[in-house]
Amino acid sequence: MTASWLLDGLVAALVLGAAAWTLAAPTAVAAVVGFLGFGLLLTLAWLRLGAAEVAMAEAAIGVAATGVILLLAVVRLRGGAETVSAAMPGRGMVAAAGLLAGAVGLALALAVLALPDPAPGLAAEALARRGEAGLGNPVAAVLTGYRGLDRLLESVALVLAVLAVWSMAPDRRWGGIPGPRFPRQEDGPLALLARLLPPVGIVVGTYIAWVGSEAPGGTVQGGAILAAMWGLAWVAGIVQPPAIASRPVRLALVAGPAAFLLAGLAGMALAEGFLAWPPAFARPLILLVEAAMTLSVAAALALLVAGPPERAA
Amino acid sequence: MSGTTPGGWLLVFTLALPAGGMLAAFALGGRAAERIALAALGLGVLLAGAVAARVQAAGAPLAYLVGGRAPPLGIRLQADGIAAAMLLTASVVLLAVALFGRAAHATPPGVAEARAPFAFWTFLLALSAALAAALLGADLFNLFVALEMLTFAALSLACLDGRASQFRSELRYLFFALIGSALYLLGTALLYGAYGTLDIGLLAAHARADAPTLLAAALMTAGLLARMALFPLHLWLPPAHAGAPPAASALLSGLVVKAAFVLLLRVWVWVLPPAPAGAAAPLLAGLGAAAILVGSLVALRQERLKLLVAYSTVAQIGYLFLMLPLVLAGDAEAARRAWLGGVLQAASHAFAKAAMFLSAGLIAGAVGHDRVAALCGAGRAVPMAVIAFGLAGLSLVGIPPSGGFTAKWLLLTAAIGTGQWWWAAVILGGGLLTGGYVYRVLAGSLTVPPATAPQPEPQAPGPARVALALALVSVALGLLPFAAFGLVQIGRPGALAGAGP
Amino acid sequence: MSATLPYGVTAAALIALGLFGLVAQAAVLRKILACNLLGGGVFLLFGVVARRGATAADAVPQAIVITGLVVAFAATALAVALALRLHQITGAATIAGEPESGPRGE
Amino acid sequence: MSGPQALLVAAIGMPLLLLLACLHGAARRCMPGLLWIAPLPGLAAALLAADAPPLVMDAARLRLTLGLDAPSALLLGAASLLWSMAGAYAFRYFGRGPGAERFALWWLVTLSGSLGVFVAGDLASFYLAFAAASLAAFGLIVQDGTPRARRAGEVTLLLAVMGEICLLLAFALLAEAVEGPSLAIAEAVAALPGSPARGLAVGLLITGFGLKAGLVPLHVWLPLAHPAAPMPASSVLSGAIVKAGIIGLLRFLPADGTLADWGGVLAGLGLLTAFWGVACGIVQANPKTVLAYSTISQMGVTAAALGMGMALAEPGTAMAVAFYATHHVLAKGALFLAVGLAAATGGPRRLWLVLLPALLLALGFGGLPGTGGALAKAAVKPQLGAGLVGLLAALSAAGSTLLMLHFMRRLVALTAEDPQRRPAPGLLLPWLGMAAAALLLPWALHAGAGLGDPWQVPGQDPAGAFWPVLLGAALAAALARRDRWLGAVPEGDLLSLAGPARRLGAACGTAVGRAEAVLRAWPAAGLSLLVLILALFGLMATAAP
Incomplete structure (x- = not known):
């Protein structure tokens, strides 16, 4: 008991320390590195909270994908130091901000402690009814069976975000290739990693997406790992992002949400309603939709990392 | 908690149509995006009208259990009166903006897909889907x-x-x-x-x-x-x-x-719960009042037309918050009026402000700049846009018979009915300031240019017609029979279903 | 049950740190980082709420966090893209000040 | 809908219908020539629909009520006649062209509002009509596009909107006082004396309507707007639109003794206005400005009559006041047309067609026995006849004589130097028609209005009727030697005091703008957000058990 308390306390303190470092770090690169450490520690916290799916998602998205984006950004966002220091709020402002933010945090902590006991929640119900959709993993059952609308909207939002990032491109670059071009790494650790990891990663990612319906895993996590593998190969100069005008890219992006939406609408005719799975062939249908979703999540995350088109196709 | 109501499937289609349309437009791109957007937004108006009609006829909210699963584990879609009214408003404004955008964002046959048109049509659909989700979500x-x-x-x-x-x-x-x-x-x-x-x-x-x-x-x-x-x-x-x-x-x-x-x-x-809500409502309404006065005063002093209109939005948002202390005051009649007034303000402002921004764009395009002090000649170059701006202004100021007038009248009588007369003073003072900045634009636009001024280039009438239509809708809202206003009370806690204003 | 207290407090502290950073930092990148800290705190709070259940972790908040992470990532990507474009055109690394109208993008 | 009720709808509907027709280009081009038709249904309604049962639409909610009582019918008829004649005059005055078409549009909107106030039976439609008459008049005033017209229009608009605000608040208070959802004016007026906000509501009503009618100190827009507008527009502004304020006072302030205290206030205000108008008017050079001040003075007398009627609970006050105002509609409307004519007329042989009727009308305002004005003065004798008020009223009549003789001098000075100039018949005929109506109609309407046999009136108190006229004439002769006073008071007198207020307003605006810019900076807005969270939580917690 004491050991687990100590461990939790340690993880919590480290998380906070990393967060504070992220804010206080002297350089932007140091801050981003601090943030990556924060993300890894947070993954640990999620594991301690018994949320393996979330830990995986945090590691894949919160650390890996966000980390790549931030590191790419920090490299490109050079200069402008004078304007930044000119825009820094005064000492009084900072003190006031600290005081007020601290007060909000305090109120929040007290409110969390005041939450009712025993905790209301849907844990038991979700667990008991996870089988209804033919999914053994309760998180997957919630995501696919009960809160399917969230997931549908989220997948649409992802497509939307990709388009939003693309649409920031200059007019003449429309239809071109997103992101900076990386020189091909012939040797060095990056080249080695980029050659060794992706084959493994692709297998792992696919497995995690596949196994998600029964055990910890899922499309988001699996898709994120696939995207990370592609990103590694991209940064190492082995692959190039596809042109955004390419039809296959767009189809890959919309495959998941479109399949989900169509299956949902089919449910209106064949099952209990929109986003209900027809009991007769729920399992194959879910697998089909999940496969499409994995593809779309992977494509969307990778393209979000790559950014708006910057070169002609 | 009731299950799916008859007609609940309409809600699914209201959401799925623009979402699916957006995916299709994204995948197909180019000219197809424009066609899909126009078709989906047109159908969206029909769907929103059908939802409103069903809610009005049933006198009760429409609901749909997604996946057939009831809350707490499942998710519900629901259209009560306010959702139906705002959905209808949103769908009409979206369609109008789409028609307005055809001039600038058309993709002629055989031309390669360009960034701005593609993004415009796809985002329009995305916005429609997001609005439907935000209004229908429970x-x-x-x-x-x-x-x-x-x-x-x-x-x-x-x-x-x-x-x-x-x-x-x-x-x-x-x-x-x-x-x-x-x-x-x-x-x-x-x-x-x-x-x-x-x-x-x-x-x-x-x-x-x-x-x-x-x-x-x-x-x-x-x-x-x-x-x-x-x-x-x-x-x-x-x-x-x-x-x-x-x-x-x-x-x-x-x-x-x-x-x-x-x-x-x-x-x-x-x-x-009503008690804490009632205690904090005056703070929000106070901020709303500050928004009305400060926003209008700053709008009055703006030199740029579009900034003027934007500050007018800051001010008009404030009116929405005045309804909170009135709805929560515990007087059933005043609550009904304030509720209707607030929703009507939201709807009529949506139409009027959309008309105003569209016509401001046309005016700025016609005179080549958007300095308020030098709009002279706009009335001759784009008369329809100036009229649209003026009509929309009538609604914002709250001059009868516009929707804005009815909204402000309802809020005013609710404020007096609950003894909170200070909000009445804010409503009226805001109207005066609003009149001031609307007048500045109109007076400038209607000034006859000197005879030596170059003749304005003729503009295509389509976009101006759209702006005018939106402005007319915002005015016509005030002429709706009272029975139609019963819609927005449906599903409000504390309101009798189907009761009049 | 044991884990909820330290992580609940951590979540509250993360949220406070994130809010502070958003208000008090001037550089765009720092603001994005602060935003992510804030988001991390909010998600952690969901985790705490999920863990408070008596027997097993509640699956609903966990599902919510997974959805939320994806949306938050999309928002971060969008913010970074905006910041990069702004930097590309004007060289600015903050969002302070408002020019009347800047040069059109290349 | 019965026939008379249909006429009520047509009175408002006809101008709107013509307005709608203007969407079509061909109709718009011939609209200036059709203006004279637009008020005719109103005239018919005045003749045939008085005291018809009111028309109520949307019965459950009283959405729209139209009705016409006898005082309103009197005013509606006179106003319709003036609008029709002035419309015909306007066609000849402007001819055709884009300017005339624009004028016609504003004219029709104003017309529908101006006639609407006489027939509206519920708060909402009254307010709508009142707003249309007040706001659309702006378009008539700025027709010429000169900076002076623009300024006059702006002042008018500003004050009109402020008046609207007062009325809106007053109407909201009235609606609140009525049990149930009814918005009928009759019920609102009945509920007014017992309303908890009685004082505030009556004060707001007097402010709002007084502003329109030109009661001091809210009269400043009148001497700016009426001279700046083109002749036909000045004519309806001074003749008909000002009466929207009078009908408002008549409708909402019953002279049945329930508001006796406020009657005194209104009477005092009216008498002050009566003398103020004379005092400022006699130092003006522009004949149109003199007429505008005369309107102010006459509206002061009208308000004083109503106020005394309220204070004394005099039966028949509404009818008497309406009769007095009706004479003013006709005579003042006619005189403005005369100003336009005088400038276009030369040579003594034709000039007498303008000047002689004008002189008769002018002296009528002072109560010259035999004129319609004398009948009007006699009609309000029960209200204004006795004691100190009677003396003041007689003195104001002397003042009116003085003012109108001054007007005649300015009018003569205006006449064309070229003896060959002859006015177009299209201008001359409406003028002669209006002049005849102003001279004769009071005689025709006197008995019908329940005021008795008009032929008895001259004999009642010949000395009392004559001495103000003689006094006024004597003063006018004295004043004629002191022309150097002229121009000492700017048009819109009190308005020149508004400068500091404007500077204060500008300073406030600057300060607010600065404060807003500070709040708009990023850290400040972020801090506001945090403060807001804590404040909301704190406030909500105070109400928690």
Whole structure:
């Protein structure tokens, strides 16, 4: 008991320390590195909270994908130091901000402690009814069976975000290739990693997406790992992002949400309603939709990392 | 908690149509995107009309259990009176903006896909889907996802021109919106911890006035206020709305802000117990009053036409908040009036402001700049746009028979009925200031240019007709028979179903 | 049950840090980082809420967090893209000040 | 809908219908020539629909009520006649062209509002009509596009909107006082004396309507707007539109003794206005400005009559006041047309066609026995006849004589130097028609209005009727030697005091703008957000059990 308390306390303190470092770090690169450490520690916290799916998602998205984006950004966002220091709020402002933010945090902590006991929640119900959709993993059952609308909207939002990032491109670059071009790494650790990891990663990612319906895993996590593998190969100069005008890219992006939406609408005719799975062939249908979703999540995350088109196709 | 009602399937299609349309437009691109958008938005108006008619006929909200699963585990879609009314408003404004945008964003046959048209049509559909989700959602987290979609779509529409100033102001908007949604989500987490459900209907039945609930409400309110740009959280709105292309500004000012407002009402009128809501309502209304006065005064002094219109939005948003203390005052008759007044203000402002931004864009395009002091000759170059601006102005000022007048009249009588006369003073003072800035624009536009001035180039009448139609709708809202207004009371806690205003 | 207290407090502290950073930092990148800290705190709070259940972790908040992470990532990507474009055109690394109208993008 | 009720609808509907027709280009081009038709249904309604049962639409909610009582019918008829004649005059005055078409549009909107106030039976439609008459008049005033017209229009608009605001608040208070959802004016007026906000509501009503009618100190727009507008517009502004304020006072302030205290206030205000108008008017050079001040003075007398009627609970006050105002509609409307004619007329042989009727009308305002004005003065004798008030009223009549003789001098000075100039018949005929109506109609309407046999009136108190006229004439002769006074008071007298207020307003605006810019900076807005969270939580917690 004491050991687990100590461990939790340690993880919590480290998380906070990393967060504070992220804010206080002297350089932007140091801050981003601090943030990556924060993300890894947070993954640990999620594991301690018994949320393996979330830990995986945090590691894949919160650390890996966000980390790549931030590191790419920090490299490109050079200069402008004078304007930044000119825009820094005064000492009084900072003190006031600290005081007020601290007060909000305090109120929040007290409110969390005041939450009712025993905790209301849907844990038991979700667990008991996870089988209804033919999914053994309760998180997957919630995501696919009960809160399917969230997931549908989220997948649409992802497509939307990709388009939003693309649409920031200059007019003449429309239809071109997103992101900076990386020189091909012939040797060095990056080249080695980029050659060794992706084959493994692709297998792992696919497995995690596949196994998600029964055990910890899922499309988001699996898709994120696939995207990370592609990103590694991209940064190492082995692959190039596809042109955004390419039809296959767009189809890959919309495959998941479109399949989900169509299956949902089919449910209106064949099952209990929109986003209900027809009991007769729920399992194959879910697998089909999940496969499409994995593809779309992977494509969307990778393209979000790559950014708006910057070169002609 | 009732199950799926007859006609509930309409809600699914209201949401699925623009979402599917957006995916199709994205995949096919180019000219297909324009066609899909126009078709889907046109159908959207019909669907929204059907939803409103069903709600009105049934006298009760429409509901749909997604996947056939009831809350708390499942998610519910629901269209009550306010959702139906705002949905109809949104669909009409969206279609109008789409028609307006045809001139600037057409893709002729055989021409390669270009960035701005593709983004315009796809985002239009995305915005439509996000608005439908935000208005029809009954689950707090589902509404969060809808809000984020709304942010993405709105922000991208606003930087459609690709100017640095747009990127800067949209980045401000994004940061503020992200803080807002984080605060909103924080409140959601607390509410789930306290009640084990996120369904608004279930929360309404159980909410207590304990610390987690109140903090959750405070956080969600502040988050939504940041997204609505209520004074003094309005820093992002004027540059963002003024810098965006006219069609985008029309949607941002007219609709996006209103979706967050409906959510705010859900929290305040449905979830929050009446006593704490009543205690904090004067603060919000006070900020609303400050928004009205400060926004109008600053608008009165603006030198740029679009900034003037944007500050007018800051002011007009304030009116929405005046309804809160009146609805929560405990007087059934005043609550009914204030509720109707608030919703009518939201709807008529949506039409009027959309018309205003569209016509401001046309005026600026015709005279080649948007300095308010030098609009002379606009009345001759784009007379229809100037008339649209004037009619929309009538509605904003609150001159009969416009929708804005009826809205302000209802709020006014509710304020007097509950003895809160100071809000009445704000409503009237705001009307005077509004008249001032609308007059500045009209007087400038209607000044006859000297005979030596070059003849204005003839403009295509299509876009101006759209602006005029929107302005006429905002005026005609005040002429609707009272029976039609019963719609917005349906499903309001404390209101008798189907009761008149 | 044991884990909820330290992580609940951590979540509250993360949220406070994130809010502070958003208000008090001027550089765009720092603001984005602060935003992510804030989001991390909010998600952690969901985790705490999920863990408070008596027997097993509640699956609903966990599902919510997974959805939320994806949306938050999309928002971060959008913010970074905006910041990069702004920097590309004007060289600015903050969002302070408002020019009347900047040069059109290349 | 019965025939008379249909006429009520047509009175408002006809101008709107013509307005709608203007969407079509061909109709718009011939609209200036059709203006004279637009008020005719109103005239018919006045003749045939008085005291018909009111028309109520949307019965459950009283959405729209139209009705016409006898005083309103009197005013509606006179106003319709003036609008028709002035419309014919306007066609000849402007001819055709884009300017005339624009004028016609504003004219029709104003017309529908101006006639609407006489027939509206509920608060909403009365307010709508009142707003249309007040706001659309702006378009008539700025027709010439000169900076002076623009300024006059702006002042008018500003004050009109302020008047609207007062009325809106007053109407909201009235609606609140009525049990149930009814918005009928009759019920609102019945509920007014018992309303808890009685004082505020009556004060707001007097402010709002007084502003329109030109009661001091809210009269400043009148001497700016009426001279700046083109002749036909000045004519309806001074003749008909000002009466929107009078009908408002008549409708909402019953002279049945329930508001006796406020009657005294209104009477005092009216008498002050009566003398103020004379005092400022006699130092004006522009004949149109003199007429505008005369309107102010006459509206002061009208308000004083109503106020005394309220204070004394005098039966028949509404009818008497309406009769007095009706004479003013006709005579003042006619005189403005005369100003336009005088400038276009030369040579003594034709000039007498303008000057002689004008002199008769002018002296009528002072109560010269035999004129319609004398009948009007006699009609309000029960209200204004006795004691100190009677003396003041007689003195104001002397003042009116003085003012109108001054007007005649300015009018003569205006006449064309070229003896060959002859006015177009299209201008001359409406003028002669209006002049005849102003001289004769009071005689025709006197008995019908329940005021008795008009032929008895001259014999009642010949000395009392004559001495104000003689006094006024004597004063006019004295004043004629002191022309150097002229121009000492600027048009819109009190308005010149508004400068500091404007500077204060500008300073406030600057300060607010600065404060807003500070709040708009990023850290400040972020801090506001945090404060707001804590404040909301704190406020909500205060109400928690």
